[in-house]
Amino acid sequence: MQIKCGIDIIEISRIQESIEDTNGRFLERVYTKSEIDYCESKSKVKYQHYAARFAAKEAFFKAISESFPKYDITWKDIEVTNDQNGRPKINMLSKQIPNVESIDISISHCKEYAVASVSVLLK
Numbered sequence: 001m002q003i004k005c006g007i008d009i010i011e012i013s014r015i016q017e018s019i020e021d022t023n024g025r026f027l028e029r030v031y032t033k034s035e036i037d038y039c040e041s042k043s044k045v046k047y048q049h050y051a052a053r054f055a056a057k058e059a060f061f062k063a064i065s066e067s068f069p070k071y072d073i074t075w076k077d078i079e080v081t082n083d084q085n086g087r088p089k090i091n092m093l094s095k096q097i098p099n100v101e102s103i104d105i106s107i108s109h110c111k112e113y114a115v116a117s118v119s120v121l122l123k
């Protein structure tokens with residue numbers, strides 16, 4: 001068993017600009033429908049949630065980069081969801097990575113920044 005971790009921090013304003021300036025292209029490239037529905041439900045603070053999901057995906061890429069450099073995992077191959085208590089989870093959608101036993105994630109955001117930390121347990 002081995003644990004690999006990844007972390008990322010992002011400025012909310014950077015994500016807001018990317019979303020507002022690209023006429024839907026950035027949204028379409030990075031986020032699944034379920035993620036967009038979740039963030040849009042947060043109305044005034046939606047960019048904090050978008051930024052957090054961007055950070056979560058970057059943190060996941062960091063966690064797996066050394067072990068699985070050949071797996072071409074891109075933004076929408078993974079999805080962040082929340083359980084009924086709000087606790088986030090990372091789901092692998094279209095591609096599976098062998099030896100990944102489980103993935104855990106924690107997210108936080110404030111007015112200016114969002115951070116995410118991901119731990120991957122390998123068999």
Ligand SMILES: CC(C)(COP(=O)(O)OP(=O)(O)OC[C@H]1O[C@@H](n2cnc3c(N)ncnc32)[C@H](O)[C@@H]1OP(=O)(O)O)[C@@H](O)C(=O)NCCC(=O)NCCS
Pocket residue numbers: 048049052082085086087088106107108109110
């Ligand atoms: C859960 C809680 C700690 C989040 O803290 P916060 O300072 O309000 O918010 P932060 O910006 O630091 O973090 C927000 C992120 O916390 C995560 N989160 C929310 N609820 C969570 C939970 N129950 N467990 C783990 N993570 C949680 C989410 O990922 C959320 O971001 P997202 O909505 O974009 O996915 C806070 O809402 C709280 O204390 N709630 C009341 C008590 C409670 O329900 N505790 C949970 C069970 S012990």
